[in-house]
Amino acid sequence: MIQFHNATDKDGKMIHINEVTQDNRAEHYFCIGCGKEMSAVLGEKREHHFRHKEATCSWESYLHQLGKKLIKQRFETSTEFIVQYYGQSTCQKWEECKLRKSCRQLKYQSKLLFSVDLKNNYDTCEEEAGYKGFRADLKLTHSEYPEREPIFLEIFVTHECKPDKIASGIKIIEIKINSEIDALRPIIENEGSWVEPKPYTPYNVKTISPIRFYNFERNVTPEYLLNRFCLYRDGNGLLRGRCEQNKITCQNVKTEHNDLSLFEVAILEKSVPNKQQYGLYSLGVALAIKKGFEIKNCFFCHWFKSRNNFCSLSVPTNRIDPKTGKPLFVRVPNHKIPSQNIDRTAVASSCTNYQTDNYLCSRIISSFNPDTYWEWLRDHDNF
Known part of the structure; x- marks a missing residue:
């Protein structure tokens, strides 16, 4: 019973x-x-x-109404309403992409489970509401953007969504409910149930997928965020480098550049192992030097960690000179001074003993796989 x-x-x-x-x-x-x-x-x-x-x-009528009420209640009382469906990632630039070897686990066409919070685009859930001549069990809309294309939530007990409704192009989520508990489960499409909306294929009620998505965008272009090194001239004419996180993607790395940049290096963050001795800044400076830029930084000087006295700096101490009343200074090796306490670009640029350590530059560059970063050089006669 x-x-x-x-x-x-x-x-x-x-x-x-x-x-x-x-x-x-x-x-x-x-x-x-x-x-x-x-x-x-x-x-x-x-x-x-x-x-x-x-x-x-009728048990069918009971389940149908229960499904509508429980899902509507969940939508209206939750801060988020997550649905998940399958699609694929297709990159048209894959064959020419310099970074594809570092993305080898991100296949040319890979099946992905998209997770979407419908609360980000919809705030109203109506029962038995119409649109384009069709009636939805539940229709999601946005009160401030009535022109936004709605989403239909259809409760399927024994009667599945009709072909003409699917062919309308309306985004539809069809939720199969066989028992009371089904109305409470997460709205996730089965991996094996991914079906294209056209042509429509009838399904046996006993084998039909519990949840189906129609007219949702299934193809996406992958966009992976890149970190970028930029070489530029400051207000004093000194060549400096700086790093920017998540400013560009693999899709626009060839076209989107910093207006001040003379040279750029972009890299996938995951391409720099946690145990890597050198980071993006070191790689960017080393590559810029190899390109012929006269960028100077104490770290890249042959004498940086030498014992020569000319690679030490006078820094103030906490002691006061009793004669002048000013802090006493002491000579400290350059490499022992914390980076936040010294502008090594300015110091190196005014140092008469500066000598670029080309061996260090080569060592830094060789520690990176050339297939993991992208270089860009501005077409400019004078660096």
Whole structure:
């Protein structure tokens, strides 16, 4: 015998049988499917349930109405409404992409599970609302953007979505419900159930996918964020380098450049191992030097960690000269001064003993796989 575990109270609020106690069991409850009165059965031998006081209604109608109400309630009371469906990533630039070897696990066409929060684009859920001559079990719209294309949520118990509704181009999520618990499960498309909306293929009710998505965009172009090194001249004419995170993607790396850049190096962040001794800044400077730029930085000087006195700097101490009342200075090796306390580009540019360490540059460059970064040089006669 079919047991009903949900009903509505006199105010139309949905009630689960577990919310009914001996104290409130005598209140009036009504069937979600047919609207007729029900009584709460709270016996000790059988599972608690609601029972029609008169002849029982259609289980199909009950499930259909229950599915609509529970999903609508979930949409309206949750801060997010996540749905997931399958698609594929297709990159038209794959064959010419210099970074594709570092993306080898990101296949040319890979099946992806897209996760979308519908609450980001919709804030209203209506029952039995129309659009383009079709009626939806639930229609999602946005109150501030009525022109936005809606999404239909269709509850499928025994009657699946009709071909003409699918062919309309409306985005439809069809949710198969065989039991009360089905209306509570996450809205996730089965991997094996990915179907194209055209041509329409009829499915056997017994084997049909629990959840299907129609007219959703299935093809996406992958865009992976890149970190970028930029070489530029500051207000004093000094060549400097700086790194930018997540400013460009693999799709626009060839066209989007910093207006001040003379030379750029872009790299996938995952291409720099955690144990890598050198980072993007070091790679960018080393490559710029190899390109002929006269960029100077103490770190790239042959004398940086030498014991020569000319590679040390005078820094103030906490002691005060009793004669002048000013802080006393002491000579400290350059490499022992924290980077945040010294402008090594300015120091190197004014140093008469500066000598580029080409061996270091070669070592830095060789530590990176050339297939993991992208170089760009501005067409400019004078660096």
